[in-house]
Amino acid sequence: MKKRILLLLGIVSVFLLLAGCTEINKPINAESTGFWNEYIVYPLSWVIVKGAEILGGSFGLSLIVVTILIRLAILPLMIKQTRSSKAMQALQPEMKALREKYSSKDQKTQQKLQQETMALFQKHGVNPMAGCFPLIVQMPILIGFYHAISRTREIADHSFLWFDLGDKDPFYILPIIAGITTFIQQKLMMAGQEHNPQMAMMLWMMPIMIVIFAFNFPAALSLYWVVGNLFMIVQTYFIKGPDLRKVQESGKAGGAKK
Known part of the structure; x- marks a missing residue:
């Protein structure tokens, strides 16, 4: 478990480094060079822009659709993570x-x-590190979203609901929702393991970190995280549904005995 925490902190450090130091002021376009620009940032920017054209000019709706498509693409990995969590719970x-x-x-x-x-x-x-793989995969995507949004003016300048995609949420509503949905998603994944102090620490650490990041980064990233979390919550419920009901019933039985 300590290795998972250290890995998480390492990934976060890389996220902060790349977010702050990688050509963030240079506009992204088809002529941008370098592996990161050509294969991560520009494709994300292009897909979001094309999606907005299809969806009546709404970059916010485009971001939601692209987020769902990405989640569907990494769904096999997420299912593996959920099954690994179930196996760990059984052990x-x-x-x-x-x-x-x-x-x-x-x-x-x-x-x-x-x-x-x-x-x-x-x-x-059982691979105890399997739960970290989806996070490792998602971090480059999250950083890519950050650059695609910040370096594509038509996305960054677009308003959606009550916020501008390229600016912080003025009312901090999305960051708070991102933290709450992260907590719910973690709670479902860790059902039956809350008695483990290290797991309990992870349960609270991730949402707090997400809220802190969301307060300081463009609202579009919070939108991506909220939509992704809602997708994960539904996915986890359907995969672990019977186990979740057992945990709830055992909790009620334990409460009744007291």
Whole structure:
């Protein structure tokens, strides 16, 4: 779990570095050179602009449609993440037993705990890092959106609902919704694992980080994150529906006993 947190922080650091230091003031167009511009930023810019032309000139609607298309494209990876989460949830009793067996904090015992835990993962074919892969894939897309929006004037200058796509949300409504939907999505993914202190920390850390970023970046990125989260919430509910109902019922039963 510590590795997942460190990986998350590393990805965030790369996001901040690229967002702040990569030709952000240079307009993007078909003549832009470099792998990043040619294969990430310009294609996203082009798709958003063409989508707006089809949707009556609304860049906001175009962003929503493009976000859904991207989510559909990475859906197999997200399903794998959800299944990995279910597998991890199923292993919680055995992992708890291992932690109790090797409860001593000395280095030798902790190394033995790690070895036994990895052996447990291998036995059941579980990859504990699988949950990070979708985040790794999404970060370049998110950074690409940032550059496509900021470096394409017709997108950045366009208004949608109550905000300008290229500016911060003046009322901070989208950042707050982004944080709430991130929390809900994380809660569904981690159903049954909340008792784990490290998982509980992740449950709160991601939404807080998203809100902080959303406060400081264009509202279009918050729109992308909110739409993506809503997609994930629906997807997770349908994939983990029976398990979620079991967790809810066990929670109610536990509450009744108290």
